[in-house]
Amino acid sequence: MRRFSLAVSLAAVLAACGSSSKTTTPSNGFPQPAGTVAVNFSVNDTANGLWKNQEMEWKGNVKFDATTRIGTYDATWGGPWAKLYDDGPWDQGGHEPLGSTAGDHILGVTVFIAPPATGSQVYEYGLRDATNPDPVNGGWLWVGGNGQFTLAAGGTAAVNATGLTIPAHGTIDMKLTLDTRRITATNPPFDTTTLAVKGSAWGWSDKTCYDDGTHGDATSGDGLCTFVLSQAINQAVPPYPGLLKSTDVPEFVFVLGGVEYKVAGDAQTNGVSAYTKAGSAAWIGATVGLVAGGLGGHNTAVTAIGAPFTQPAGTVAVNFSVTDTANRLWRSGELEWKGNVLYATATRIGTYDATWGGPWAKLYDDGPWDAGGHEPAGATAGDHILGVTVFIAPPATGSQVYEYGLRDATNPDPVNGGWMWVGGNGQFSLAAGATAAVNATGLTFPAHGAIDMRLVINTAAITVTNPPFDVSTVTVKGSGWGWSDKPCYDDGTHGDATSGDGIYTFTLSGGIDQLSPPYPGLLATGQVAEFVFTLGGVEYKVGGDAQSSGVTAFTQSGAGAWTAATITSVAGGLGGTNTAITAP
Secondary structure, rough: OOOOOOOOHHHHHHHHOOOOOOOOOOOOOOOOHHHHHEEEEEEEOOOOOOOEEEEEOOOOEEEEEOOOOOEOOOOOOOOEEEEEEEOOOOOOOEEEEEOOOOOEEEEEEEEEOOOOOOOOEEEEOOOOEEEEOOOOOEOOOOOOOEEEEEEEEOOOOOOEEOOOEEOOOOOOOEEEEEEEEHOOOOOOOOOOEEEEEEEEEOOOEEEOEOOOOOOOOOOOOOEEEEEHHHHHHHOOOOOOOOOOOOOOOOEEEEEEOHHHHHHHOOOOOOEEEEEEEOOOHHHHHHEEEEEEOOOEEHHHHHHHEEEOOOOOOOOEEEEEEEOOOOOOOOOOOEEEOOEEEEOOOOOOOEEOOOOOOOOEEEEEOOOOOHHOOOEOOOOOOOOEEEEEEEOOOOOOOOEEEEEEOEEEOOOOOOOOEEEEEEEEEEEEEOOOOOEEEEEEEEEEOOOOOOOOEEEEEEEHHHOOOOOOOOOOOEEEEEEHHHOEEEOEEEOOOOOOOOOOEEEEEEOOOHHHHOOOOOHHHOOOOOOOEEEEEOOOOOOEEEEEEEEEOEEEEEEEEEOOEEEOOOOOOEEEEOOOOOEEEEOO
C-alpha cells in the first residue's frame, strides 16, 4: 500500500536550506544539496528507550551516501542504507528530521533525494538492525508489508515517510518446540544436526534451539528442541528483545542445518508447538498458525494466546489425565475420554449419556483450564501429560456413576476403533450437593521396549464353522496399536515364510509408525499384548471369545532368534475374551 504523508511547506524547506534572504544555515547545520527533496523517516522507541545511534538502518531501495547524505534509487536493495540517529535535526548538527529533539528515543534520519525528471518514482523500504552481520536476511525489524513513499517530478516539499513505533515490552514469555521425529518433509532434505529458530521478536536473528536439558528444554537428547524467549533476552545489545503482550503476533521459523523449515516458501508446522506464560503462571498452549512472510510465502506465528476459563455455575470440575512421558508421542486433540459423558466443547459441560454416543472430551497438553488451557488445575503445558477438565452438574438427588475409557480420536471408527484403555472400564461418581473437584483415575502409557512380536494364523487349521469365517482377507487388531486392523501377509513378505500357503503373518515391527497415532512400539518385558484376528471383516471369535485354533505367536529380542510365545485368553474390554501373549 502506498503511504503519503503531510508535506512540509516549501517556505519551511527553503528556510531550512538557507535559501531565504532572511535566514542562514547555522554553522553546525548540514546544507541541503541543491535540487533535492528532504525525505524524513523516524522510529519511535520511547516505550522501551533502548535503541541507540546507528544501531538501526532504513533498509530499502534508497542507496545512501553517508558523506553527501544523498539517496539514489536502487531496485536491488543493495545498500548501503541510511542509519538512524537520536542526535537532533539535520539543520542543527544532527541527522534527524527538522524539529527533532536529541536524546528523546525517537530515532530518525533525513535523506536528500533528487526527484525524477519526469513522472514519479515509488520507493519501498523497511527497517533493519544495522548490527546484524547478515545484510540480506538478518536483522529485519519492520512489521507488515513494505513501507512506501513517492517522489514526483518537480517536487520540492519535504516528504515524511511513514515510520514505526516499537511497542512496549510485555510480561508474557513464549516457548517454541520442534519435535524432530515429526519432520516428514524431504524436499529439501532437512538436516537436524544443528537447530535454531529466527523470529520477529528478536530481529530475525538465529537463536539456538536446545535439546540438552538446559535453557527450558525438558529432556536431553529426546529429539524435542526448545527455545524460550526469556532465555534469549539481552537488553544490553541489539535487537533488545523483550517479553510479549497479549496482542502481539510473534512470527518465527525454525532453521535446520542452516535451512529454514519451509517447503516452497511456506513454513511447516509438523512437530511445531508453542506455549505462553504470563508472569509466574503455568505454561499454556498457544495456537500456531501461518501468516504472510515479508519475502513471500508464509511464516509460522503464535496467533492466539489462551484466556482463563470460568467454571460454569453449579458444576463440579472432573479431571482426567493420561501420562505419556515415557514415549512423548501423543499430542493435544489426538486422544479422547470416551465414556457416558456427553461433552460440549464450547461450554466444556458434560452430561450423562448412557449410550456412550459422544461427542467426548479430547485431551490436551496446553496447561490448566484456569490459566488458558484445558487441563486440570496445576497442570503444565508441554509435559506430555495430556488431560482435560469437564464440568458436570451433580444430580439433584442420590448419585450418578459414570464409566469411561480412552480412545485414539484420530481413528475413523468411533464405535469399535482406536480403543486405548487397559482393563475394565474406569468409573467415577457424583453425588447430590457435591462441590469438590473429582480426579478420575487416568492411565500411563508404558515405555516402548525392544521385543518384537510375530502373530501367525494357519487358515487351514480353522475348525470353527459358526460363524463361517471368510479367509479371503485376513487382518489383526490389537492393544499395541489402538485396535485398528493391520494387514496379515501370505505373499512371502513382511516376515511371511511362504507365499500362498494359507498361513498369514503379522510382524509388529513392520507396522510401527511413530509419526502418527496410535504410535505403536515394540513390547517391553512383562507387557501383555492382546490381539484378535479378523477374517473377512469379522473378528475370529465365537460367543464373544477369541479363538486360538490355527494361531501361533513368537517374540524376538533384538537380533536374537524368534521364540514361540504362549497364547492365553484375557478378558476383553467389551465382554468376552481376547487372545494375548506376555512379552518375556
